[in-house]
Amino acid sequence: MTKNLFKDVRMDEFHPEFKNAKKRLEPLYQRNNDLRSEFGRDYTRIIFSQAYRRLKHKTQVFFAVKDDHVCTRSEHVNLVESISYTIANYLGLNTELTKAIAVGHDLGHAPFGHGGERIINELAKKYGLESFWHERNSLHFIDNIETLEDNLHHRQNLNLTYAVRDGIISHCGEMNQKCIVKRNEYIDLNDYTSAGLYNPYTWEGCVVKMADKIAYLARDIEDALRLKVLKENKVEVLRASLNSIASDYKFNAINNGTIVNYFIQEVCENSNPVNGISLSQEAFEIMKTIMKFNYQNIYLIDRVQIHTNYVNLILNSIFDFFIKYYLIAKDSNSSLINELLKDQDDYPHAINGFVHWLKKYSRMKGLERLDIYENKIIYDFIEDDKAIIKSIIDYLSGMSDEYIIQIFNELISF
Structure with a gap:
């Protein structure tokens, strides 16, 4: 593997599109002694917000269980942050930008996971509103709803940069994509009419989009085992299936550490600015196999x-x-x-x-x-x-x- 393949296209002050990437909807108040970059400031604005705090009591997959070790939406966004940081750091991308997108990507997720999302969408359509989907609702929350106090205790909207806002609405992790190539067009983000309609504007956003899926593949299996929704013998069947696909890698266990490490290595090895943030064909087949297993044995039971x-x-x-x-x-x-x-x-x-x-x-x-x-x-x-x-x-x-x-x-x- 070759490090820093993306260093010349990272989104920073030397990038030709940086002016667009750092734009905010309104001028943001300034402090004379602020040490942070624009994306660093977005990161802290997100983690100081109330919506971010509420993620610790929002469902990832399994709802309201009395078990401190079952994944919540808060843990999920932290896992996405960790995975995207590792990949972006290796590839030479802007880790401050990936961190900000990652911690904000699910701020507008409905309660009760994707089941809650579908029900709220049914309510919206019943009463003549546009479709509800959490990627757009996350943008709605960071643009219009979430507020922070300024130095005078006045509450103002988060007012994040375009690159972070774009990465949030573009993050859809439910899509099957072997390669994610950034788009070049600077669009009005209100033009989104469905999840995954456009790829992200930055390579950093592409990394978060890939990391979002990597983060939940095995984590959901761990929770299902812990809650006895799954039995070990079924996971052993999955492990054998993955090993029948893999040519140079042997899965000795199916757990979060093993699966996350495998896909991080694959992304770092197969990504480049021509082909995008990519998996090998073999890794892509393994990802689809795990997803199919999860739907059959966890999500649709x-x-x-x-x-x-x-x-x-x-x-x-x-x-x-x-x-x-x-x-x-x-x-x-x-x-x-x-x-x-x-x-x-x-x-x-x-x-x-x-x-x-x-x-x-x-x-x-x-x-x-x-x-x-x-x-x-x-x-x-x-x-x-x-x-x-x-x-x-x-x-x-x-x-x-x-x-x-x-x-x-x-x-x-x-």
């Missing part, structure tokens, strides 16, 4: 479907609960927030959380925002009849699993 039905009940019940107050307010020509606050004592967590959400992001009659909020208004209840739908869906998609269950239990308790 009956237990997961039963859990999805439970999640469907939770999400739809909370959605119906909130929209009821909007309909009451509309029929009586009263204030939505006043109608919500009438039941504040009965449903303190549900009502207070949603009222705070509305006050922070909404424009509506009779509502005065606090001076500390300098973030964007995204729900215009005066001009947009879909504002209530958008606000509820955003609120649901941002919740952690634990918080959403707390809300649900409050609604069904007597």
Whole structure:
């Protein structure tokens, strides 16, 4: 293997597209003594955000298990950060950029994993909104929802660089790609209409896209074994199958360390600026074999479907609960927030959380925002009849699993 093959195309101040890559939607306030690069600043803005903190209580695959060692969404993004850093560092790419993309790539992921994502998408389409998918929702969260306090305690949007925003919406790890080649076009990221529509704008984004899949292949198998969803004999069948494909490599075990190391080595050995961030054909077959195994034995089993039905009940019940107050307010020509606050004592967590959400992001009659909020208004209840739908869906998609269950239990308790 040859190190630093990508050093001449890394995204830094010497790259011809760096001016585009570091652009922000608005000027970002500056400190005279800031030591960080633009991408380094993005990294810390992400890990200081509340959405990043909530990832520790969001499902990766297995929901709400009372086991500290089962993977959460937070662990997943940290694994992606580690894998992408190792690959980018070897190839000579900008590791600060890969780290920022990696820790931010799932900030807008729905609660309850991909099952929750599908249910929220069904709600969005039922009420006439565009399709919901977590890559675009992650961009929505970092552009419009997540805020940080500035030096004056005013809350402002994250306002990240184009390269990080692009890497986040372009990261789709569910696609089967042997080679990922960066796109050259500097596009409006709002032009995305489906996951994986475009490849990332930077090689660093391509690395994160590949690392996203590497991170969960064996980690999900480890969790399935721990929770007795899988038995060792099935994993042994998978191991034999992989060894029948591999010509110069022997899998002595199927675990996270072994699989991650194998694919990192393969990416580093087969990637170059002509062919892209690449796997060998053999490694690609091994990746597809593991993915097929995971779908058949983990993601599509009956237990997961039963859990999805439970999640469907939770999400739809909370959605119906909130929209009821909007309909009451509309029929009586009263204030939505006043109608919500009438039941504040009965449903303190549900009502207070949603009222705070509305006050922070909404424009509506009779509502005065606090001076500390300098973030964007995204729900215009005066001009947009879909504002209530958008606000509820955003609120649901941002919740952690634990918080959403707390809300649900409050609604069904007597």
